[in-house]
Amino acid sequence: MTGKKIRNMDEFASVSGISRPTLSKYFHDPASVRASTRAKVEKALETYDYTPNIFAMNQNRKLTKNVGIVVPYLADPFFAEIARNLEQRCIAAGYRPSLHSSHGQPALENDIFDSLRSIKPAGVLLAPLGRASDRRAVEKFCEQIPTVLFDSHLQGMGLAFVGSDNPQFVRLMVDYLCRTGEPPCFFEMKHPSNPNANKRRQSYIQSMEELGHTPHIFQAEGEGWDFEEIGRREGGRALASGAFSTNTILCSNDRLAIGFLTACYEQNIRVGIGEDCQIRVAGQDDHPFSRFTCPPLTTVAQDYESISRRSVEILFRAIEGEVHAHEDTFFEGRLVMRSSA
Amino acid sequence: MTGKKIRNMDEFASVSGISRPTLSKYFHDPASVRASTRAKVEKALETYDYTPNIFAMNQNRKLTKNVGIVVPYLADPFFAEIARNLEQRCIAAGYRPSLHSSHGQPALENDIFDSLRSIKPAGVLLAPLGRASDRRAVEKFCEQIPTVLFDSHLQGMGLAFVGSDNPQFVRLMVDYLCRTGEPPCFFEMKHPSNPNANKRRQSYIQSMEELGHTPHIFQAEGEGWDFEEIGRREGGRALASGAFSTNTILCSNDRLAIGFLTACYEQNIRVGIGEDCQIRVAGQDDHPFSRFTCPPLTTVAQDYESISRRSVEILFRAIEGEVHAHEDTFFEGRLVMRSSA
DNA sequence: AAATAAATTTTACGCGCGGCAACTTTTGAC
DNA sequence: GTCAAAAGTTGCCGCGCGTAAAATTTATTT
Numbered sequence: 174m175t176g177k178k179i180r181n182m183d184e185f186a187s188v189s190g191i192s193r194p195t196l197s198k199y200f201h202d203p204a205s206v207r208a209s210t211r212a213k214v215e216k217a218l219e220t221y222d223y224t225p226n227i228f229a230m231n232q233n234r235k236l237t238k239n240v241g242i243v244v245p246y247l248a249d250p251f252f253a254e255i256a257r258n259l260e261q262r263c264i265a266a267g268y269r270p271s272l273h274s275s276h277g278q279p280a281l282e283n284d285i286f287d288s289l290r291s292i293k294p295a296g297v298l299l300a301p302l303g304r305a306s307d308r309r310a311v312e313k314f315c316e317q318i319p320t321v322l323f324d325s326h327l328q329g330m331g332l333a334f335v336g337s338d339n340p341q342f343v344r345l346m347v348d349y350l351c352r353t354g355e356p357p358c359f360f361e362m363k364h365p366s367n368p369n370a371n372k373r374r375q376s377y378i379q380s381m382e383e384l385g386h387t388p389h390i391f392q393a394e395g396e397g398w399d400f401e402e403i404g405r406r407e408g409g410r411a412l413a414s415g416a417f418s419t420n421t422i423l424c425s426n427d428r429l430a431i432g433f434l435t436a437c438y439e440q441n442i443r444v445g446i447g448e449d450c451q452i453r454v455a456g457q458d459d460h461p462f463s464r465f466t467c468p469p470l471t472t473v474a475q476d477y478e479s480i481s482r483r484s485v486e487i488l489f490r491a492i493e494g495e496v497h498a499h500e501d502t503f504f505e506g507r508l509v510m511r512s513s514a
Numbered sequence: 515m516t517g518k519k520i521r522n523m524d525e526f527a528s529v530s531g532i533s534r535p536t537l538s539k540y541f542h543d544p545a546s547v548r549a550s551t552r553a554k555v556e557k558a559l560e561t562y563d564y565t566p567n568i569f570a571m572n573q574n575r576k577l578t579k580n581v582g583i584v585v586p587y588l589a590d591p592f593f594a595e596i597a598r599n600l601e602q603r604c605i606a607a608g609y610r611p612s613l614h615s616s617h618g619q620p621a622l623e624n625d626i627f628d629s630l631r632s633i634k635p636a637g638v639l640l641a642p643l644g645r646a647s648d649r650r651a652v653e654k655f656c657e658q659i660p661t662v663l664f665d666s667h668l669q670g671m672g673l674a675f676v677g678s679d680n681p682q683f684v685r686l687m688v689d690y691l692c693r694t695g696e697p698p699c700f701f702e703m704k705h706p707s708n709p710n711a712n713k714r715r716q717s718y719i720q721s722m723e724e725l726g727h728t729p730h731i732f733q734a735e736g737e738g739w740d741f742e743e744i745g746r747r748e749g750g751r752a753l754a755s756g757a758f759s760t761n762t763i764l765c766s767n768d769r770l771a772i773g774f775l776t777a778c779y780e781q782n783i784r785v786g787i788g789e790d791c792q793i794r795v796a797g798q799d800d801h802p803f804s805r806f807t808c809p810p811l812t813t814v815a816q817d818y819e820s821i822s823r824r825s826v827e828i829l830f831r832a833i834e835g836e837v838h839a840h841e842d843t844f845f846e847g848r849l850v851m852r853s854s855a
Numbered sequence: 856a857a858a859t860a861a862a863t864t865t866t867a868c869g870c871g872c873g874g875c876a877a878c879t880t881t882t883g884a885c
Numbered sequence: 886g887t888c889a890a891a892a893g894t895t896g897c898c899g900c901g902c903g904t905a906a907a908a909t910t911t912a913t914t915t
Binding site: 532533534535536539547548551570573574 | 861862863864865869870871872
């Protein structure tokens with residue numbers, strides 16, 4: 174690598190003693206050339222400083238090695254984490270990931286689609302905005318480019334969907350809460366941006382009824398992705414007005430719960446499972462910050478390791494030509510017991 | 515845009531009645547062609563569906579419109595936020611940003627440099643890992659590609675540095691804390707990854723001495739970017755061992771403070787400014803979650819709006835040929851009084 | 856109206872690599 | 886040692902656009 178800078182593949186062909194078409198094959202897939210020539214190439218690569226021009230490569234190749242990763246809101250550490258995970262897996266598989274965030278804005282999501290189209294990606298890993306998404310735009314995009322959806326389920330779109338088994342999350346938590354104390358009220362947004370929220374609500378109702386309890390739901394006003402603030406403001410109103418019929422609150426997600434905990438603090442309501450506590454609060458998702466709330470938040474952990482592994486698996490198989498029907502995968506959550514409930 | 519799909523610039527030249535070289539100029543910079551021809555192009559653009567092939571464009575252009583944005587740790591919402599801000603500004607200025615995170619790993623930072631080099635970026639906005647960075651790699655990169663550093667100061671590298679006036683942050687907070695209660699102890703990491711931490715420590719010592727107080731510093735063990743966990747674990751040890759000489763703790767940054775608050779909770783130490791509180795805790799940076807800790811964290815807000823505006827300003831000016839000497843800009847912080855101190 | 860400057864068109868070539876066809880060499884099993 | 890398959894080579898064209906130089910048109914100035 175310290176040697177002379179090579180300008181193009183022809184020049185590298187001269188100095189390495191390998192013909193250009195073979196080099197082209199090597200750079201496309203090192204395994205596609207004989208072991209002995211691969212060794213020769215790699216030895217020359219150590220002596221000379223050469224990397225193929227990525228623009229020239231992509232210009233003519235039918236399929237690039239580009240992979241788009243799109244998340245709805247990168248300032249949410251959950252998405253940052255899963256994006257990191259996906260990114261590493263793509264790199265390990267020899268692809269070039271590019272990271273994009275819709276920042277909660279449908280218009281931006283559509284812009285990202287256009288931007289991705291222009292780099293002819295081999296595939297895309299897409300966590301759509303959800304309810305706010307331009308469904309027709311998503312559908313059109315999925316038809317044009319091999320796309321695996323994750324996190325937010327949009328019925329039937331893309332090669333596959335990989336996400337969490339939301340009903341199981343809620344069942345798990347409702348069971349736990351009922352076993353250890355009063356049955357929970359459900360705290361959620363009235364107009365959630367994420368379709369998972371609807372499944373969670375339904376599962377809450379069903380789980381409660383199966384256990385012989387009456388469901389109680391409090392729906393917070395507010396739009397957008399400032400979940401913590403909505404949880405704080407609306408949770409505070411709910412607490413102040415005595416809207417909850419029990420001492421146990423199950424929040425639709427951790428970010429809402431984090432804001433709700435703040436509201437409890439502001440109203441001097443002691444949260445937790447101790448003798449001196451007035452209220453129990455639980456969340457869902459195991460947000461990176463939930464370990465550090467006061468009290469630490471009891472929640473259901475998303476299996477984002479499995480979600481990301483599965484997503485790239487399906488995408489790369491599809492890219493490499495394997496055809497199979499659209500399938501949905503839902504991973505189970507794991508109960509994380511901490512001191513808030 | 516609904517019309518027939520055009521395959522290349524030659525074809526678009528035919529249907530639009532503009533020559534290809536002029537179209538090329540237009541797409542490079544619409545302002546570089548006469549208003550009347552610009553109108554003709556844009557009218558044709560409405561009728562026909564055409565966007566230049568981005569790979570072919572970048573292949574021969576000396577300067578692409580690509581801009582790299584590199585942050586040390588994207589799972590930190592502070593960096594996610596500033597990255598979003600930078601991204602939007604780049605798009606608004608007609609550039610194509612690409613987002614990268616070093617994930618706290620020097621090897622990854624170097625990989626990102628290589629990856630960026632291969633896309634011939636017009637410029638790069640780089641928040642380096644700091645102490646862990648491979649200084650020679652950063653220096654070499656800055657020499658090759660116009661780069662503005664932000665957040666972490668590496669002496670003299672790049673076109674410019676834009677960040678926060680760390681000494682002012684600490685002075686502001688130390689002044690406030692001393693005015694309203696006992697002078698603070700300083701809680702920080704022994705081996706901080708970020709050079710800002712060193713400036714903050716020095717400023718703490720100086721500020722305390724100027725006010726006639728004796729500085730007390732507690733340095734937490736631990737490496738890496740899991741600041742909250744380090745703050746919780748080491749803060750807990752410090753509290754348990756009675757390492758603090760006053761009832762007021764100034765944390766080097768908010769993430770450490772968030773963990774420290776958890777430690778306080780775990781030891782049943784009531785934090786805040788009320789009569790019944792035993793300890794005051796303050797942070798620095800105004801992390802997005804600091805508003806929602808219990809109690810909400812008193813801190814110094816980074817002016818990331820100004821930081822990002824300034825960073826792109828300097829970069830784009832440099833790209834457009836304006837030469838001027840290396841300069842460092844430090845923006846002041848704003849005291850955010852909440853109930854933790 | 857002529858002179859000058861500026862913008863555009865024409866023409867022509869280059870960028871670095873992908874891909875194909877026809878041919879030659881190497882490989883490995885028998 | 887034979888021979889077919891696999892791998893590599895040579896030569897050529899195409900991709901879509903950048904860019905330079907010369908010729909032409911258009912706009913501005915005096």
